[in-house]
Amino acid sequence: MRERNHSRATVREAPERTCIGCMQRDAKSAMVRIAVMNGRVGVDFEARQPGRGGYIHRSNDCIERFVNSKVKEFKALRRSIDRAGRLDIAAALKLTLDSGPKVE
Numbered sequence: 001m002r003e004r005n006h007s008r009a010t011v012r013e014a015p016e017r018t019c020i021g022c023m024q025r026d027a028k029s030a031m032v033r034i035a036v037m038n039g040r041v042g043v044d045f046e047a048r049q050p051g052r053g054g055y056i057h058r059s060n061d062c063i064e065r066f067v068n069s070k071v072k073e074f075k076a077l078r079r080s081i082d083r084a085g086r087l088d089i090a091a092a093l094k095l096t097l098d099s100g101p102k103v104e
Contacts, residue, residue, distance in 0.1 A: 014027045014028065014029065017031060019031060019055060019056050020034070020066055020076060021056045021059075021062030022057065022062045030058070031057050031058065032045060032047075032055065032057075032058055032093060032096070033045075033047040033049075033053045033054070033055055034053060034054045034055070034056060034089060035049045035051060035053035035054075035077075036051050036052055036053075036079060037049050037051075041077060041079060041081050041085055041089065042088075042092070045096070052077050052078055052079070053076065053077065054074055054077050056093070059097075060094070063090045063094065066086060066089070067086045067087060067090045
């Protein structure tokens with residue numbers, strides 16, 4: 001984390017990540033982590049799994065972009081995800097969207 005020294009107080013900037021759906025940078029807290037767990041890519045809702053991970057916004061638009069992306073290998077994960085895997089991840093993300101407040 002970067003720190004800026006303003007007079008005598010230290011201000012920390014919130015960590016940012018790039019969404020693998022829309023490719024825009026945003027606060028880490030505004031996204032959900034996708035990680036490689038036990039050799040499979042899945043949603044890491046608590047963001048506590050060790051290893052490589054990527055982030056995606058909690059919006060239908062970003063989820064659809066992720067599913068329809070022509071990217072062969074996601075750099076953040078250092079892994080390719082086939083369409084079936086992307087659809088599984090999208091389904092898990094959409095369940096949380098349906099049960100929580102709408103964010104788009």
